[in-house]
Amino acid sequence: xxxxxxxxxxLDLNDLELEKYKYSNIESKLSAIRTxxxxxxxxxxxxxxxxxxxxxxxxxxxxxxxxxxxxxxETEKTLNEVNSLIYSLYYRNCCYLISSYExxxxxxxxxxxxxxxxxxxxxxxxxxxxxxxxxxxxxxFLKKELNELNxxxxxxxxxxxxxxxxxxxxxxxxxxxxxxxxxKGYENLSxxxxxxxxxxxxxxxxxxxxxxxxxxGIIFFGISNIIATWEVYHxxxxxxxxxxxxxxxxxxxxxxxxxxxxxxxxxxxxxxxLNIRNYGSC
Numbered sequence: 001x002x003x004x005x006x007x008x009x010x011l012d013l014n015d016l017e018l019e020k021y022k023y024s025n026i027e028s029k030l031s032a033i034r035t036x037x038x039x040x041x042x043x044x045x046x047x048x049x050x051x052x053x054x055x056x057x058x059x060x061x062x063x064x065x066x067x068x069x070x071x072x073x074e075t076e077k078t079l080n081e082v083n084s085l086i087y088s089l090y091y092r093n094c095c096y097l098i099s100s101y102e103x104x105x106x107x108x109x110x111x112x113x114x115x116x117x118x119x120x121x122x123x124x125x126x127x128x129x130x131x132x133x134x135x136x137x138x139x140x141f142l143k144k145e146l147n148e149l150n151x152x153x154x155x156x157x158x159x160x161x162x163x164x165x166x167x168x169x170x171x172x173x174x175x176x177x178x179x180x181x182x183x184k185g186y187e188n189l190s191x192x193x194x195x196x197x198x199x200x201x202x203x204x205x206x207x208x209x210x211x212x213x214x215x216x217g218i219i220f221f222g223i224s225n226i227i228a229t230w231e232v233y234h235x236x237x238x239x240x241x242x243x244x245x246x247x248x249x250x251x252x253x254x255x256x257x258x259x260x261x262x263x264x265x266x267x268x269x270x271x272x273x274l275n276i277r278n279y280g281s282c
Contacts (some may be wrong), residue, residue: 046215053222091223098177113193173265234275
């Protein structure tokens with residue numbers, strides 16, 4: 001069901017008055033709908049799982065910041081550029097995760113899906129940069145983000161790496177079957193989120209089935225973001241005895257079952273470089 005946000009219901013242009021449109025009314029309506037959805041008994045399991053994932057994501061962010069600061073104080077060594085970028089991407093994913101959750105409970109499903117699409121792309125990029133951290137490609141990606149590519153490098157990024165398109169990244173990370181699985185999931189997410197006749201009518205809705213499904217997406221991509229970051233910083237997190245996310249993951253799997261697929265790399269050429277190879281090795 002599409003929700004009328006303004007509270008102004010007129011059928012005649014003569015009755016249309018700008019003065020009646022108050023953002024405070026919109027804000028009040030959004031707040032009421034968020035409260036209604038957040039307390040609905042049918043999605044409490046999903047809400048609890050989302051809360052746990054967001055809480056742990058921010059705990060992990062703070063843990064990494066403290067470790068990096070401590071290392072600098074003790075050794076005067078800063079993070080290298082690739083590690084700094086990976087951490088920034090993780091933190092951005094945390095922000096998108098919170099944004100997607102709040103948007104979802106307020107009924108902005110398309111906004112939620114767009115955020116999840118960004119989290120999906122970024123998580124794959126985290127793995128890519130981790131695997132390629134000592135290669136020219138990681139340097140090129142960093143320079144691309146900083147707009148520092150020279151003419152020759154720009155041509156390489158364009159012709160050989162296709163501007164780091166997700167399809168290029170997936171060829172490194174995954175085997176053929178998993179590439180197809182992830183591609184289908186990604187395309188479905190993009191199709192729903194992108195402008196279309198179908199998605200326009202999902203821009204702002206109050207449908208608990210749709211909200212439920214979006215919350216499941218938040219859970220999936222939230223876990224994926226955590227696992228990718230643990231992969232990158234596995235050694236220093238273990239050395240500093242940072243609480244692992246197993247407790248949250250096990251609880252979520254117990255409730256919802258193991259996802260039909262994940263975005264943990266499985267390409268045999270790189271899998272021996274990974275600490276976390278599947279949910280079972282978390």
